[in-house]
Amino acid sequence: MVYLYGIKAGSSPLVATFDSDAQLRAYVSWCMLRTNADGTAKFEQGSALATAQRWESSATPLTDHDPASVVHNPTPSML
Numbered sequence: 885m886v887y888l889y890g891i892k893a894g895s896s897p898l899v900a901t902f903d904s905d906a907q908l909r910a911y912v913s914w915c916m917l918r919t920n921a922d923g924t925a926k927f928e929q930g931s932a933l934a935t936a937q938r939w940e941s942s943a944t945p946l947t948d949h950d951p952a953s954v955v956h957n958p959t960p961s962m963l
Contacts (some may be wrong), residue, residue: 889941924938
């Protein structure tokens with residue numbers, strides 16, 4: 885499992901999990917609308933990253949957030 889974190893104002897909650905890194909990267913590519921000059925990004929409203937300014941992924945949990953509490957393998961059709 886691969887973990888996706890949405891980073892905003894010092895917090896980095898777990899926002900979604902994926903079966904593979906390729907699925908995660910395809911999802912992030914779809915929901916990222918633009919990258920700003922300061923390195924932050926704008927994400928599609930309704931996506932798991934909608935309120936985030938940046939994202940991070942990991943093959944192991946980075947926080948104690950419960951993976952069962954977030955969406956697994958989100959897709960654009962889930963909006």
